[in-house]
Amino acid sequence: MRWDTIAAPPGTRPPSPMTVRAQSIPARHSFSEHSHPWHQVVYAISGVLTVTVEGQSFAISTEQAVWLPTGLRHRVGSLLGAEFRSLWIAEEAGEGLPTNPTVFSVSPPAAGADR
Numbered sequence: 001m002r003w004d005t006i007a008a009p010p011g012t013r014p015p016s017p018m019t020v021r022a023q024s025i026p027a028r029h030s031f032s033e034h035s036h037p038w039h040q041v042v043y044a045i046s047g048v049l050t051v052t053v054e055g056q057s058f059a060i061s062t063e064q065a066v067w068l069p070t071g072l073r074h075r076v077g078s079l080l081g082a083e084f085r086s087l088w089i090a091e092e093a094g095e096g097l098p099t100n101p102t103v104f105s106v107s108p109p110a111a112g113a114d115r
Contacts, residue, residue, distance in 0.1 A: 003028045003077060014038055017093035021086040025049070030077025039094040040068040040086055043106055047082025051075070053101045060103070067102040070094070074101075 006029050013019075015038050030050070042051060043065035051058045051066045053074035060066055068074050070091045076084070089097075 003030055005030065005032050006077075008034070015088040015090045015093075017090040019088040021088065022083075023086070024083050025076070025078040025081060027081040028077075028079060029081075030075050033073050033075045035071050035073045036088075037070055038091055039070050039089040039097065040074075041089070042066055042068065042076055042084060042086045044078075044082045044084045047078055047080060047084075049082050049084055050077045050079060051101075056101065058103055063105060063107075064103055065106045067098055067104065069097070069099050069101070072101060 004026075006025065008031065014036075025047075033052075042049065042060070044060055044062050046062065049060040051060055051068075051074065053066075053068060053072050058064075058066055078084075
């Protein structure tokens with residue numbers, strides 16, 4: 001099964017101290033493996049995301065998110081398509097947070113809620 005690559009948005013700049021991004025991923029698309037000098041929290045508001053980091057792969061539903069610490073090479077995609085959100089957190093603002101990738105529970109958006 002072939003997956004297509006999504007390019008990073010043009011003009012991407014480091015968070016100061018935080019940046020929120022909203023994006024859709026078409027079916028069988030992913031960002032190429034990359035790292036960046038900031039932390040990231042990624043979660044799907046619809047669909048399921050695949051997150052690969054440090055030799056681990058996670059399928060993230062709307063009830064989960066993944067913490068990606070600064071500098072880890074990772075890839076985010078979706079087999080069937082997804083709408084997702086990312087919170088980018090400046091390295092210094094994430095001091096004291098986990099240093100390993102971490103999956104955690106989140107509350108799914110309420111029906112009809114602004115996402």
